[in-house]
Amino acid sequence: MDQHNQESHAAVEVSPTRRAFYIGFINGVMGLIGLALAAPAAIYLLFPPKLRKEAEWVETADLSTIPAGTPTEIAFERKRVDGWKVTTEKATAWVVRKPDNDVVAFTPQCTHLGCAYHWDDASHTFVCPCHTSVFSMDGKVISGPAPRPLDRYLTKVEAGKLEIGPVIAHA
């Protein structure tokens, strides 16, 4: 401990082995504490919240009110778990009823960047106003930057009423 006395510093220096031990200890312990804080923080921020409720089926329009062969926008109310709240919000879907009464309900967002697209009667396509993605009546991409066909809701028809369920993202 005292052989370092004559060094330029007037202060006492510890021996090199002790010094190495101290520094190793400080770095090690601080590293562990950092990890013990960072890991729970990452889990806390990145893990999805435990879902309290599955998405429900919502009864929407009478199937007979939807004209066959023309996409129709329908509005309905659905419940959504939003953080600490379950909110009831207005949602819409573009519903296509085929002549054989088969029904497809598209989510109203373009698969490119989420803009609301609309049905263009003249061109007989779904057109997105943002980046000119164009989809056919069955949701397939005709042109534009959209990476995948339109997403759909699960649907079922019960007692003549169209019921809309959770969204199934197009693979």
Added chain:
Amino acid sequence: MRPVVDWLEHRTGIESAIKSFLYEDIPASAGWHQIIGSMAVFFFIIQVFTGSLLAFNYAPTPGEAYNSVKYIMTDLTGGPLIRGLHHWGASMMLIIVVLHMIQVFIYGAYKKPREATWMVGVTLLLITLGFGLTGYLLPWDNRAYWGTVVTTQIASQAPIAGPYLLRLLGSQGSVGNVTFSRFYALHTVLLPPLTMILIGIHIYLVRKHGVAAAVGDTAPKRKFFPEQVFKDTVGVAVAFIILFIMAIVAKVPLERLADPTDTAYIPRPEWYFLFLFQTLKFFRGPLETVGSVVLPGVAVLTLFLIPFIDRGPMMRLGKRTFAISLVVLAAIAWTGLTTAAVVTTPKNQESAEDTETPATETPEAAAPAPASSNATAAAPSTAATPTPNPQSLTPAAPSATPGPAWQRLTAEELAGLGLFKKQGCTGCHPVGGKNGIGPNLTKMPKEHRNVAWMVPHFKNPSQVVPGSMMPPVDLSAADLNALALFVLTITPQNEAALLATPDFATQGALVYQMNHCNACHQIGGVGSTLGPALDGVGLRHDRAWLEKHFADPASVSKDSIMPPYKFSPMDLDAICKYLLQLPKRA
């Protein structure tokens, strides 16, 4: 790496700045007793870190704060740990700050030229207490609410300044939105940067005057790094391990939602304020301000002025007997007052609720069997509670043995139970002693225990109970009445059993109500006697008879004047099962 460091050093001088900080000269007599200051800084960093994480998922309004804390505690992985670290970290930080002050005090390290360092330190202690006080309100549970009511009332007693303080805290009239926002702003916006600035000044002053050496320490100085930093790190590690274990093992309380109408609640401050709370009990009437304002004020002022009161030269620790006895006396007084406060605290109903023990089950609640029969499938299952299997559809058990709890309800009350479940009331008012967002319905104050109070409350909750988050119940007048009648029947003893009522019974009662069967019939002595009473009807008739009777009463009962009833298959099933299970009246 080296070139990067060199570049940074050349442009910013950061490396030499860190080095000059770490290679500070400290006296040879410095050592383990001086690690506490670093530990305090470490805990402040932990609080900032965990507090920021909590803020990411916290909604700072009285309407949503509680729900978001609950969300952190139940829905988020790691949420309870983060909140635990913040909650227990606050207590530990205060302990460490106080220990730091005691160390400086008994060593007399506040003496000339370190008076300013001491005074900044006392300010930091007060700010730490301020963090505790303001953070206490933020979960917005009963504990938070009532604790703050008492605190702000104490502030209001301050001579002259009282009313202004109350206005400043936004607590005129009552603790609500304004107080909440101000406490939140203090806790997260104002105090943290203020603390950082003061810690900076505090450390700057420590560096300016150097770490206080023991009397007669003329040995060559040593470097702060790495030996003293090693000792600091050991202290930090030990404290952190304790904190981490606390955060995992000890449950952070979250009582039920703040309820300004809860007259049964016994407010208590956080443990470190209990001594002040207890002191208040010794002062009554006009002397009350002595305990609430004057004494604490004098104590704080004395603390500030200590360097000017004790101006003698530094002395050996062995000679600081007066200072040491003062600390011992203060510790004894603090412990005595705190113990007295703890001992005299009546057990809060809340704490019993907090333990989450299931409500004592009444025998009838123990009925549920694994749902296997398809009889239950026919009944609409809207409730989240497990549906007990209706044992059989044979006539009800003789009334001598006590039947299920629902059999003791009138049809209207039972219909109310059906509405209670359908409206999702249990979402906020859970049973079994669990904490919910809404008040525990078995503990309603007496003045609310009547239909006249309850029905307007259902229609427009926030108008009857200001600040209530309960959504209005949108039902017909008759249904609201039934719902109120049911709520009045809930007791801690029967709530679990009632909520376990099978759906056929509630549904059947709803059908019974909807069709005004009571206009001619009686159940349990309630209703008209125009038609036969329906108690024990299952002993007289079977299901097939009942169904025929509903379709065409005259076909099975010649002189019946009852009109035919055409129910939907579901309703028919429910009302038949319900009626067949009605016990014979004693």
